[in-house]
Amino acid sequence: MTAPLVIFFVLAALAVFGAVSLILQRHPIHSALSLIVVMVALAGLYLLMGAEFVAAVQIIVYGGAIMVLFIFVIMLLNAGLEERTNFSRLATYAGIPLALAVSGLIAAAIVRSGGHLPAPAPSGALTSTKTLSMLLFTEFVYPFELTSFLILVAILGAIVLAQREN
Amino acid sequence: MNEFLTHYAFLIVPIIKIAILVFLVLTVDAYLTWLERKVIAHIQARWGPYRVGPHGLLQPLADGVKFIFKEDPMPAGVDKIAYFLAPFLTLMLALTSLAVIPFGPQRFTIWGYETHVGIADVNISLLVLFAITALAVYGVALAGWASNSKYSLLGGLRSSAQMISYELALTLSVVGVLLIAGDFSLRGIVEQQAQSGKGLVSWNIFPQIIGFLCFFTAAIAETNRVPFDLPEAESELVAGFHTEYASMKFAMFFIAEYTSMITVSCLCTILFFGGWLSPFPVSWTFTQFLPSVLLIPFGLWVIFDGIRYETIFGRVLLPGVGIALLALGGALLAYPVVNGYIQGPFWFFAKVFVFLFVYIWMRGTLPRFRYDQLMSFGWKFLLPVSIANVVLTSVAILIWGRH
C-alpha cells in the first residue's frame, strides 16, 4: 500500500461521496457544495497524476468561477427544497441499479481492454506549463481562438438573456 | 528512535513547521489588531488601548478571553450546514494560503530530510495562491446566505460580487511579473530578482510599477478592507455578511481577514519587492550587521520608556523586555556567523511590516467607496489597466530581452 495508492483511494472516495451526496441532497445549495467537493477532489487527483497546471485551472475556473455562478443563481432565485415527486416506484427501484450496472459494464470493458496502459506519471513526471503553452499556441491555436470567441458570445448571450423587460 | 525519525521525517518535519507557523501567525494576528487600534487612534488624535497592560499590549489577550467566554447563539431558521461551514472554510483557506510562501532562502537538512524555510515548495505556488483566493468567495457568500437575514444576504452578495470582480484584475496584474521571471514558483521569482545582485534596483517594482499598484489595489478589494469595505462597514448594512455571527465564529472571520492581510503583504514583498533580499548590494557585506545594530537602540529606547511608565507592572515588564533585546543584539554582534542566517527572514518581515502599516494607514485616512463606484472602478478602470500592463510588458520583453 504505497503512499500514492492511499492518496488515490482517499481522493476517489471523496469524489464518489460528493457525487452521491449531489444526488441525494434535497436542497440545491447542498448539492452545489457537494459538487465543489467533487471538483476539489478531482483537482487533487490531477495533482497526483502530475498535471499541475490543469489542477490549478480546475480549481480557479471550475471551482472558483462556475460554481460561484451556480451558487449566486441559487441564492438569487431563492431555490427552496425540492418538492416531493410522484415518480413511479418502478423507475426508482429498477432504474438506479440498472444505471449503476451500466457504469459497471463500462468499467469492466475498460479493465479488460485497456489493461496494458502504463501508469500515469510513471517516474513522477510533471507536465510543465511551458509544454502546455507551447502546444496551445502552436498546434492548437485555432481551437484556442475559437474558444475565446465562444466565451465572448456566451457573455453577450448571458447579458441579453438576463435583462429585465423595459 | 533515530531511525523512526529518519524514516518518517517527511511527515514529522512539516507538521512541526505547521505548528510553529500557525502559532506565529495567530500571535501576529492578535498583535496586528493591537497595532491597528493604536495607529488609527494616533491618526485620529487620540490614544488607543493603553490600560490593559503597558501601552495596551495585553489588549489582544483580553479580546481573546472575551471571545472565548461570550455566548455563541445560533439564530433560528439558519441553514445549519452552511452556517457552520462558512467561518471554518474562510479560516481554513486563509491559513492554508500561508503554506506556500517562502520566508527565507536557506535550505537545510533535518534528520535526513532536505527542506527550506517555508512549508511547501511547489512549482506552482502562485497558482495555488490564486486558487485559494478563488475559493475564498464561498466563505463570504455562504455566510451571507445562511444567516437567514436580509442584511446578511445583501452584504454577502455584494461582498462576493466585489471579490469576484477584483480577482480578475489581481491575477492579471501579476502576469507581468510572471513574464519577467518565467516561473510560477514564488521562490523562483525571488531568485530571479536576486540574479544581478545589485540590491534595490533589481527588484521587480521598477519595471512593474503599474502592475504593483494594480495588484495592491485589487488585493485590498479582495480582503475587504478600506476603502473597499462597504459590505462589512460598521455604518452600512449593520455589519454585512457577518451580522449574525457572534463570539467564536466572528473571531474566525476576524482572524481570517487579518491572516489574508498578512498573506497579501507577503505576496507584495515577494512579487515586487524582492522577498528576502536586502536592499543593499550583495558586495556590501557590512550591511549584514544591520539587524543586530538596530536592536541595540531599540532595546535602549524600550528601557528608557519603561522606567518612567505609570504602572508598576509596566515599570517592571518594559525594561525587562528592553534588556532582553539588548542581550539579543549583543549576542548577535558577538557571533557574526549567525547574521548570515537571519538576514533573509529579517528583511522579509521588515517589508511585510511596512505593507501592513500601509494597510492600517489607509484604513485611518481614506473614505470608503460607494458600491457602484467600487464595481465600475474594478471593471472599467483596473481591468483594462492590468491588461495594458501585460501588453506593455510583453512588448518590452520582445524589444529588450528579459530585464
Add this chain to the structure above:
Amino acid sequence: MVPTNYYLILSAILFGLGIVGFVFKRNIITLFMAIELMLNAVNLAFVAFSQSLGKPDGEVFVLFVIVVAAAEAAVGLGIIILTARNRHSLNVERVDLLKL
C-alpha cells in the same frame, strides 16, 4: 504507482452517477450540476490517458472542455433564470406547456 485503470474506473463511476442525477432530479439547477459532473468525469479520463501515454495533448483538450463548460454554464443559467421567472417554479415538470 496507481494504474491507469483505476482512474478510468473512477471516471466511469462518476459519469454513471452523473447520469443517475440527470435522470432522477427535479430541480433545473441540480440537473445542470449533474451535467457538470459528467463533464468532470470526462476530464478525468482525458488527463489519465494524457499522462499515461506521455503526450500533453489531452491536457490541452481538458482546458478547452473547461472553457466550453464555463460558456455553457453562463448561458444555461441565463436561460434558467428566464424560465424560473416565466413559470414561477424551478421544477422541470412544470415546464410542460408543449405537452399533449
